[in-house]
Amino acid sequence: MQLEEHADLELVETGGKDNSLVLRNFLFVIFRNKWKVLLVFLLTSVTATLIVLSIETDIYESQAQILIKPGRENISWDESALAPNLVFAKEGGLNAEISILTSGYVLGRVIELVGQEAILPVLRDDLDSQEQRDQLAERLVLENLSVIPEKGKQQIVTISFKSHDPRIARDVLENLIDVYIDRHIDIHKAEAQPKFFRKQSDKFKSLLIEKEKQLRQYCDKQGIVSIEVQKEEGIARISGLEQNIEETDGLIISSQGRIAMLEKSLDERTExxxxxxxxxxxxxxxxxxxxxxxxxxxxxxxxxxxxxxxxxxxxxxxxxxxxxxxxxxxxxxxxxxxxxxxDANYQAIQLELEQEQAKLQALLLNKQFLKKSLEKRKNNLKKLSNYEAVLLTLQREVDIAKEEYSQYRKSYQQSMISVALDSSRISNVLILQPASLPAFPIESKKKRNLAMGLLLGLVGSVGIAYIREYLDDTIKTVENVEKQLGLPVLTSINYKK
Missing domain, CATH: 1.10.287 (Helix Hairpins)
Incomplete structure (x- = not known):
């Protein structure tokens, strides 16, 4: 315990006074234990090298690119709807496609096609069942699989897979894309069959014919050619009749005044x-x-x-x-x-009076006729308004039936196209870049681990030397003698010499 305290004191003093002395002591310790340091370094390095060469392998990465365009696969066919619904919407739809790409079904099919032994070259003893091995293989595939949408190009997806074997990496990626496209087509294929839309189309065609027949019969019965034109003509005629009645009223008032003037003139004369x-x-x-x-x-x-x-x-x-x-x-x-x-003047006035009275009578009869015509036109206009309400209802029913027939007819044609495309396995997923066969590893753990092994051997050997030096309590240097004994050293003699 006493020697340890002195050793610590010596190191502190030395480190504070002279850095060259510390380096000399360090090299002195290494040199004095050089064989032990060399032996430990060689053993550690050789062991690390053997472990790396036997276990670690290079990693290869195969890459591919696909383009997912919005198309017929992104149209949802609902039998309760009159038209297909577009469900693919930029990022949300792309995330759904990535979910399909990385789904358990797709990964399971890829493992079946590539072979489980390619994914799990070394079987673990703790895996008892096939299900556990399948789950492990699926997890390893998912861990080494990367699916990244291109920035700014949300329809382009870059897919990569890492493996110790470049051919396995390429095979996994090729089968993954093929299985994904098949799964994509199966998921997005038309749910409603053409038979349904053809049946609905025929149904609404018959309904349209019936509604058009009802509309024609109603127009023929009521004498309707064009309700708008007839209403405009009726309004124009009513306006004209009202204007004629106003003009006739003015003529009647004028005629009555003239008759009164002529009668007054006759009263002032004798016949x-x-x-x-x-x-x-x-x-x-x-x-x-x-x-x-x-x-x-x-x-x-x-x-x-x-x-x-x-x-x-x-x-x-x-x-x-x-x-x-x-x-x-x-x-x-x-x-x-x-x-x-x-009297000739009396006779002329009398004749003019009779003519004016006849004219007044004609104006009164004309006014009466105009009023009857006006009333008739107003009644006809009211009837047209009532007809228009019924006509609008019938026309609306015709338009609805026509629209439904058109939509179901269009849906039938689209479903026929979709079924034909499904049967031909045509998809809107395009392979921009097929799975590549990597020629060079993307990362080599061998070099890194060898370097770490050498570093570990170096540190371990130096550490062993210092531990041994720390545990050795013998006096080896002049400084130790002077410090431990408190006596000056006059000279030192090499043991070998």
Whole structure:
């Protein structure tokens, strides 16, 4: 214990004072134990070399690239839907494809094709069942498998596999891609068969024909050629009739005012008017009566000479004379001749009034006719509106049936194409670069492990030398003598000399 403390003290002092002394002591220890250091170094290096050569092998990596394009495999066929659904969407869809690529089914098929002995060249004794060996082989394949999407090119995937044998690495990768493509086609093949879509297509074709027939029958029954055109024409005619009624009302008011004015003019006039008047004209009646009176008087004188005064003839004659005289007294000596006739202005106004009244009557009848026509047009427009609601319903049913028929027909054609492609094993997965056969290992553990073995031998041999030096308590140097005995050394003599 005492020697150990002095040794520690010596090292500390030496390290603090002179670095060359430390190096000299280090080399002194190595040189004094050189055979032991050499022996330990050789044994460690040879052992590490033998272990590396017998166990460690080089690692080879085979690489391939595939292109996964969105295509028919990425369309989901659902029998409850009228059209296929696109399910492939960039990163999410690519992750799904990578999951398929690294699935247990695909890896299991690859192990079957390549052979389990190629994956597990050395069988472990603790693996009792085939299932355990399969799980171990699958785990080893998954550990050595790398699937990386290209940055910026999300549809391109780089696949690599590492193995101690370059041919095994290539075979595993080739079979992996082949099995993946087959699995990809099986998973994404059309679920709905063409028979279903053909049946639905025929069904909706019959429905479309029936709906179109109902629409034609309804149009023929109601006399509908084009509901929009007929509505526009009806609205235009209603607008025209309303405008005509307004114009007729204006004409009626104007005619009524003119009739009132003409009637007032007639009231201020008489129908008969004086045409001419002649005064001082002899009265032919009076002249005739005078001549008659003279004749009667002459006859009275002639009969008075022949008959008595009371004779009947004279009495009658004198009675006639008295009557003529009385009548003559009634007559004037001269007459005023007055000529009258119908007033031409009155007659013209009367004619104009009758014409205006006839015109007013015609306007009233025309207004009544226009109102009836307007009411009829409005009723027809209402009927067209009611027809339009039914027509829209029928047309909508036709459009729906047409769309469903078109979609099912298109789906039927697509399903036929999909089935044909499935049967031909055509996929949208393209192999950009097939699995390569690596010529050189990507990493060599032999060199690394040999270097580590040499380093371990060197460190171990130096360590052994220092341990032995530490456990040796004999005095070997002049410094040890001076430190341990406290006496100066006058000289030293080599033991061999």
């Amino acid at each position: 008969v008017t004086e045409l001419s008047k002649v005064t001082g004209k002899s009265n032919p009646v009076a002249d005739s009566l005078k001549q008659r009176l003279i004749d009667l008087k002459f006859r009275e004188v002639e009969l008075g000479n022949r008959y008595l005064d009371d004779s009947r003839i004279l009495v009658e004659l004198r009675s006639q004379i008295s009557f003529v005289e009385a009548e003559l007294l009634k007559e004037q000596e001269t007459n005023t001749e007055l000529t009258t006739g119908i």
